[in-house]
Amino acid sequence: MGHTYSAFRVNGGPTQYAPAYHTAVVDVLTTGFILAFCMLGLAFFLIVPGFPGIKRLNFLIRVVVSLFIGAAILLGVLGQDWVSSELSTKTPYKAFTKTEIHATVGARIGLGSVNVTLKGDPVEQLVEETDLAENNTHWSEHIDYNERFTWAWRQGRFGFGPYSGRINREFRDAQYRGLPLPILWVAEYFTLDGELIRWGRSFRQAGWYTWQVLWTAFPLWLISNALSVMVLSYCGIGFIMTGLFMEISVVVYATIRFGTQPLEIPFEDGVMHFHYGPSFWLTMAGGIVSIVYGALILATDFWYPHTAADFFGIDVLQDPEEFYHKEKEPEAVEEPTKQSFHTAKGGVARRLKTRRDDYRAGVSSRFKKSNRRKSNPDRAVHTNEAVYVDADEESGPSNTVV
Structure with missing residues (x-):
C-alpha cells in the first residue's frame, strides 16, 4: 500500500503537482461577437434561395454590407488591438533572480485596457538553479503570460493607494503576485502621470472619447437598417451619419492618444515602437463603407427610385406617394409612355403596367354598365318621333329634344 500512494510525494508529504499555466490566446468577448455575427450571416444565407432571380443577389449584398458595418462598430468598441507593438529580446525574468530569458514581449492597447504578453523562446526555459550538494535542483518554467491592466475610466489620485486609478492598483497587485519583470516594465509606463510623462492619461482620454463616439x-446603424424597408432617403442619410461617427472616432483616437510625446519602451535588444492595430483599421474601413453605401442609396433613390425600390424589395404600390404624385381625378392621370416603361427596371415596370391595365378595365366596365342602363333604342326613337310630330303640327320644325 505504501508504494501505491507514494506517487508525486516527497518524504511522506502531500502530493505535489507541477504548476499548470494556461495563457489566454484570444479575447473571449471579441471572439463571442465575431461568432454572433457569423451566426447571423449564416442564418441570412440560408434564406437566400427563397428569393427569386436577381433578388437573391440584392438581398445578399444588403446583408453582407450591413453586417460588416455592425461588426466593425462592435469590434472597434470591444477590440483590444487599437495600438500594438512586439519585440523579441533578452530580458531578466523575475525579481530576486539573476536569470535572463529570451522571449517575445508584446503590448496590445484597447480603448479601456492594455494587454501585455510574454512568450519564451523556447517556451520551456531554465529559470533557476541551485548548486547545494544536498539539494541540487534545476527549475524550468512554461513562459507564456498574458496580463490585462484596465484603466476604465477614472484617472484617480497620484500613487498606488486606494483612491488611485484602477491601473495603478492593478499594477501594485501584479507586483505582489510576482509577475515577470518585462510585464511590469511595460505596465509601469501607463501608471506614470507627471512631468509631461502621461501616456496612461492620454490613452485613457483617447479611449474614453472614442468609446462614446462609437457607441453613438x-x-x-440599427435605425438605418430599420429605415431600409421604409424610407430609402432617410436610410441613406442614416448610413452616412453612421460612417461619419465611425470616422470621427478614429480621428479622435489618433489625435489624443500620443499626448505630449509618442510612447517608446526600451529593452536590451531594441525599443518597442507602437503602431495602429487591426481594430483601428477595421473601424476606419467600416466607416468608409458605411458612408459610400449611404451615398449610393441616397443618389439612387433620388435619380432612379424604381431601381432602388427593386434593390431593397420595396413594393411601390403600397406607398405610391413616395414614387409618383397622386391625382385627384382618375381621368386626368396621364398614361405612361412606352419610353418610360423601357427606362423603368425590373418588377416595378411590370407592376405599374398591371396597375394601368386594371385601371383601364375598371373604367371601361363602368362605362359599359352606364350605357346599358341609359340606352334603350326603341324608347329613344319613339320619343324623338313624337316630339318632332308635335313640333310640325304647331309651329313648324324645331330642334328641341326632350
Whole structure:
C-alpha cells in the first residue's frame, strides 16, 4: 500500500503537482461577437434561395454590407488591438533572480485596457538553479503570460493607494503576485502621470472619447437598417451619419492618444515602437463603407427610385406617394409612355403596367354598365318621333329634344 500512494510525494508529504499555466490566446468577448455575427450571416444565407432571380443577389449584398458595418462598430468598441507593438529580446525574468530569458514581449492597447504578453523562446526555459550538494535542483518554467491592466475610466489620485486609478492598483497587485519583470516594465509606463510623462492619461482620454463616439454610431446603424424597408432617403442619410461617427472616432483616437510625446519602451535588444492595430483599421474601413453605401442609396433613390425600390424589395404600390404624385381625378392621370416603361427596371415596370391595365378595365366596365342602363333604342326613337310630330303640327320644325 505504501508504494501505491507514494506517487508525486516527497518524504511522506502531500502530493505535489507541477504548476499548470494556461495563457489566454484570444479575447473571449471579441471572439463571442465575431461568432454572433457569423451566426447571423449564416442564418441570412440560408434564406437566400427563397428569393427569386436577381433578388437573391440584392438581398445578399444588403446583408453582407450591413453586417460588416455592425461588426466593425462592435469590434472597434470591444477590440483590444487599437495600438500594438512586439519585440523579441533578452530580458531578466523575475525579481530576486539573476536569470535572463529570451522571449517575445508584446503590448496590445484597447480603448479601456492594455494587454501585455510574454512568450519564451523556447517556451520551456531554465529559470533557476541551485548548486547545494544536498539539494541540487534545476527549475524550468512554461513562459507564456498574458496580463490585462484596465484603466476604465477614472484617472484617480497620484500613487498606488486606494483612491488611485484602477491601473495603478492593478499594477501594485501584479507586483505582489510576482509577475515577470518585462510585464511590469511595460505596465509601469501607463501608471506614470507627471512631468509631461502621461501616456496612461492620454490613452485613457483617447479611449474614453472614442468609446462614446462609437457607441453613438451603433444605434444609428440599427435605425438605418430599420429605415431600409421604409424610407430609402432617410436610410441613406442614416448610413452616412453612421460612417461619419465611425470616422470621427478614429480621428479622435489618433489625435489624443500620443499626448505630449509618442510612447517608446526600451529593452536590451531594441525599443518597442507602437503602431495602429487591426481594430483601428477595421473601424476606419467600416466607416468608409458605411458612408459610400449611404451615398449610393441616397443618389439612387433620388435619380432612379424604381431601381432602388427593386434593390431593397420595396413594393411601390403600397406607398405610391413616395414614387409618383397622386391625382385627384382618375381621368386626368396621364398614361405612361412606352419610353418610360423601357427606362423603368425590373418588377416595378411590370407592376405599374398591371396597375394601368386594371385601371383601364375598371373604367371601361363602368362605362359599359352606364350605357346599358341609359340606352334603350326603341324608347329613344319613339320619343324623338313624337316630339318632332308635335313640333310640325304647331309651329313648324324645331330642334328641341326632350
